[in-house]
Amino acid sequence: MPLSSSAVPRHTPRGGGLTRLLRREARFVLYAAAALIAVFSPANYSRPVRQATAQAVCFSAWQALPGYALLSVLAGAVLTHIVAVSAASYGLSHLALEAVVRVYVVELLPLAAALFVAMRSGLDALGRLSRERARGADFGTPALFRQQVAPGVAANLLAVIVLTLTSGLLVLAVAYLVVYGVTPWGLTYYTRLVGQVFDPVTAPVLLLKIFLFGAAVAIAPLAVVLDAPYRAASGSEMRAMARLLFLLVTIEGAALVLLHF
Amino acid sequence: MTDSQPDPLTAEPPRPPIPHAGAKTVAMVLMTLLLLAGFVLYVMFARGVFEETQRLVLLAENSEGVTIGMDMTFSGFALGRVRRIELGEDGKAHIHIDIPTRDARWLRTSSVFTLERGVVGGAKLRAHTGLLDDPPLPDGARRDVLIGDATAGIPQLVTSLRELADNLVRITADESPLNAGIANFRTVTGGLTGPRGALDGLLGTAGAQRIHESLEQTNRLLAQTNTRLYGKDGLMDDAQRATGELNALLADVRASLKKTDALLDEARGIAVNARVATADLDALRSEVETSLRRVSGLIEEVNRKWPFARERELKLP
Known part of the structure; x- marks a missing residue:
């Protein structure tokens, strides 16, 4: 099956709608897999590709990191305070930190980082690719694939991982400070609590979920490169975002199944 | 994939370059790896992967509420962590607990272990050590755990509540004594608003009727008594007249008593005079006795000198 989309006819004569859909999805999966493999292939990073990747990573992650980290820390501090005060009023203060870590750090932050990167860098990449595709660019060619597709995928993937890890660790620190204040005497209990939350199942599942969220955000815009030029010109944002949301929900559901069942 | 160059006429204009993008990317990748490694190590x-631990096996009747990774506390401090739970050959739950070697000094051979289950919240494993001078708990020790279950009383409580509900249903049934009592009470309270008030409820209709008739008779008697007592020429008028006559009589008696007092004064004067006369009489008697003794002496003298007369009897006046 060719990865190039230039060979896709305007009207496929064979099969019904479902067949065409499945064929298109299979082509997308192959193309996304090729993009991810290219991202993790050192031989792919020639000098121009490295420069393009560095530019994309700086745009997706470096520039977004301070603002996102600040927002995450503020939201984490407010949420921790609210949860701590509410739990204390019910005599459940020993559960407040655990609830914050389980809900905010494990569940909400990865999803928020993925959506943030998708809205900021993903839509930008989608717009650039769709405009290129509308002009007839063939992203199946190795040069365009390496120059314009792989850097964006690597950048978005790395951005999700960096934003999630950084903000998560910062929120862990801020939650400790909000509950205990600037004192080292709660560290033992807090470390034990973190150890209880990130048990041998939760920690790997969380890391895997972050990686899969990054991969989903990275490959979601790629669907447009498989579209015909006329279709890419008609606007692909909604389809790409719907696909992304479907992927994110699927990953989240799978993670919940792994964690709790 | 075919190897072809992008058409420069259709290529998207590149984004403005970010300075030092390569260095920033390397720094970010390194930071990500460091964060990841730090998180994993933390x-x-x-x-407790890097801690030396010793094993403690707690034997419980059931391990309900015990989860892998939960803490065992000593004086409120986490001392060990549940590593494994298994059903032993003896039918008891075997709870394997890893205790850091540096904390194992708080556990002694005489330590007691409890598993407490509250109504709210999960189960709690606690260790209690009364004698810290006892020998340390050896590695791999097996101890029975005492179970304190706050929810154990819930079935009994439910049974009691069911009995209470049955009793309530029985009490509030249509033919229950409470309903009958309420009906009677309603009858009594209804009678309170009737013409004879509470008497109907307390004494019944017949008794209330008799009481009512007695009251009417009493009222009539009181009216007649009023007429006889306070009416014209009634008993009170007679008594008032009698009182006036009694006052006049008393005035007469007072005057008579005054006269009696005067008579008594005169009698007292007479008595005084009589007492004085009695004193004079005593002196007279003394003189008479003296005179008699002299006469007696004289007679005895005469008799001694008069030999014919032997009559020596002396007759006093």
Whole structure:
């Protein structure tokens, strides 16, 4: 099956709608897999590709990191305070930190980082690719694939991982400070609590979920490169975002199944 | 994939270049790897991977509420962590607990272990050591755990509540004594608003009727008594007249008593005179006795000198 989309006819004569859909999805999966493999292939990073990747990573992650980290820390501090005060009023203060870590750090932050990167860098990449595709660019060619597709995928993937890890660790620190204040005497209990939350199942599942969220955000815009030029010109944002949301929900559901069942 | 160059006429204009993008990317990748490694190491440290531990096996009747990774506390401090739970050959739950060697000094051979289950919240494993001078708990020790279950009383409580509900249903049934009592009470309270008030409820209709008739007779008697007592020429008028006559009589008696007092004064004067006369009489008697003794002496003298007369009897006046 060719990865190039230039060979896709305007009207496929064979099969019904479902067949065409499945064929298109299979082509997308192959193309996304090729993009991810290219991202993790050192031989792919020639000098121009490295420069393009560095530019994309700086745009997706470096520039977004301070603002996102600040927002995450503020939201984490407010949420921790609210949860701590509410739990204390019910005599459940020993559960407040655990609830914050389980809900905010494990569940909400990865999803928020993925959506943030998708809205900021993903839509930008989608717009650039769709405009290129509308002009007839063939992203199946190795040069365009390496120059314009792989850097964006690597950048978005790395951005999700960096934003999630950084903000998560910062929120862990801020939650400790909000509950205990600037004192080292709660560290033992807090470390034990973190150890209880990130048990041998939760920690790997969380890391895997972050990686899969990054991969989903990275490959979601790629669907447009498989579209015909006329279709890419008609606007692909909604389809790409719907696909992304479907992927994110699927990953989240799978993670919940792994964690709790 | 075919190897072809992008058409420069259709290529998207590049984004403005970010300075030092390569260095920033390397720094970010390194930071990500460091964060990842730090997070993993921290979690491993928090999980006690780097600690030397000793094993303690607690035997419980059931392990309900005990979860892998939960803490065992001593004086409120986490001392060990549940590593494994298994059903032993003896039918008891075997709870394997890893205790860091540096904390194992708080556990002695005489330590007591409890598993407490509250109504709210999960189960709690606690260790209690009364005698810290006892020998340390050996590695791999097996101890029975005492179970304190706050929810154990719930079935009994439910049974009691069911009995209470049955009793309530029985009490509030249509033919229940409470309903009959309420009906009677309603009858009594209804009678309170009737013409004879509470008497109907207390004495019944017949008794209330008799009481009512007695009251009417009493009222008539009181009216007649009023007429006889306070009416014209009634008993009170007679008494008032009698009182006036009694006052006049008393005035007469007072005057008579005054006269009697005067008579008594005169009698007292007479008595005084009589007492004085009695004193004079005593002196006279003394003189008479003296005179008699002299006469007696004289007679005895005469008799001694008069030999014919032997009559020596003396007759006093």
